Amino acid sequence: MTSHPYRDGFAPVTEEITAYDLEVTGRIPAELNGRYLRNGPNPLSLDDPSASHLFLGEGMIHGVRLRDGRAEWYRNRWVRNAAVARRLGEEPRSTLTHEGMDFAPNTHVLGIAGRTLATVEAGALPYEMSYELDTIGPCDFDGGLPGGFAAHTHLDPATGELHAMAYFFGWDHHQHIVLDDKGTVVRTRDIPIADAPMLHDFALTEKYVVIYDLPVTFSMAHAEQGASLPYAWNPGHASRVGLLSRATGEVSWVEVPPCWVFHTLNAYDDGDQVVVDLVRYPQRFVDARLDLGGTPTLDRWRVDPVAGTFTETRLDDRAQEFPRMDERLTGRPYRYGYTAAARDLIDVVYPDDTELEDLPDEAFDNTLIKHDLAAGTQQARQFGRGAYVGEPVFVPSGEAEDDGYVLTFVNNPDRGAADLVILPAQDFTGDPVATVHLPVRVPLGFHGSWVAD
Ligand SMILES: [Fe+2]
Secondary structure: OOOOOOOHHHOOOOOOOEEEOOEEEEOOOOOOOEEEEEEEEOOOOOOOHHHHOOOOOOEEEEEEEEEOOEEEEEEEEEOOOHHHHHHOOOOOOOOOOEOOEOOOOOOEEEEEOOEEEEEOOOOOOOEEEOOOOOEEEEOOOOOOOOOOOOOOEEEOOOOOOEEEEEOOOOOOEEEEEEEOOOOOEEEEEEEEOOOOEOOOOOEEOOOEEEEEEOOEEEOHHHHHOOOOOOEEEOOOOOOEEEEEEOOOOOEEEEEOOOOEEEEEEEEEEEOOEEEEEEEEEOOOOHHHOOOOOOOOEEEEEEEEOOOOEEEEEEEEOOOOEEEEOOHHHOOOOOOEEEEEEOOOOOHHHOOOOOOHHHOOOOOOOOEEEEEEOOOOEEEEEEOOOOOOOOOOEEEEOOOOOOOEEEEEEEEEOOOOEEEEEEEEHHHOOOOOOEEEEOOOOOOOOOOEEEEEO
16 A cells, blocks of 8 residues: 555554643633543554545544643543454453444544543444543443434534434435433434435534535445445435424425535524535545545535525635534524634645645645634634644633633644643634643544533
8 A cells, every 4th residue: 555644644643641730831721621532533553444544544532631720631542443442452342333333433522411422424333432531332322323323413502402413325314313411312313315425414503404415425336446435426416405394304405506515614594594604615525535626615505495595605715624613502693613724634635745835825724713704704823834733622611602712732843742722712813821731742633522521
């Protein structure tokens, strides 16, 4: 194998570390009691087949525990599915799977009703982790989950309902899953969808679950050719967005131009219409390749299920990804969003031999952006070369929407190790409130959460 995607910011680490009483510059806010957790692909070996695709590396969770103004510990742990457990000389935790799929989830890590769950899409079960990030085992929510789960979920802040959309290449439908605030599966609904499309994220409003049905579908042809992730751009599959009524379960479909969406920033109802803010690609997975399909932009969709109309507005045309917001306003009108523009996170946009100096102007690197959607303005906070800045997680502090902190890992190339940077969201380009110095590098990864104690 001459080429693998785990280079530069994504280069995996080879050891699990535990470090206590971390050095801090600044002052950790005393109200931050809990854990900042982040998941990402970290292949056990670059010679393994799992290292052939960025989405297939074994999941590793990096966590920092904050308490009473101190950074108590840093830990990084592989998620031990059966194969990882055996490789590390341990017993597999369980034989529980959906359809025999046992994957070490690498995409997100969530606090759900007191559980810490590593999640992934496409049919495998989540894995439950202990507070200290030891693997407990696969989780089907005490038998409540009919199939697999999802990487991304959305919590209704008013009802405490957690929503997920599951998909699996062997299904003729996607599955909407609702958990109550105790983490019990209280409702599932199958939504017939042709061609087994990929569905990475969705959106939630007070009235609707918003389902993206876009032309990236399971490809038997690519599977037979040995593609490690056989999903491909499929011009024969119509693009549409579905509004699943939370009241009646009926779905209204509205046609949209062909495109691809990994991530939702937020969505809300506006009269009879639905506003969805998201990161959109012109195409993706062309010929089952992750690196073809154009630049991601922050866009606003307005969907009218009654009139059957759709409009799209560009909010920011700079290449960016990993949108997050104040989740107290999930599904509600909101003002602020946060995104990341790390070249490696969206490296797939550029050919391998593009040098940083050659990147077009819109390619911010190592930058976090705060969007003021009411004013139509952005603040960009740039970190240095080699910082490999990741997803900005917002943690509320006061009442106001942006009264809180933005947390992310930032690597310090001089030290050869990462910092957990805690930024004041209202002074986004000012000094960090605190910088927690970790003893080791943290590779770029995918998603994370602040899980309050
Ligand atoms: Fe994602």
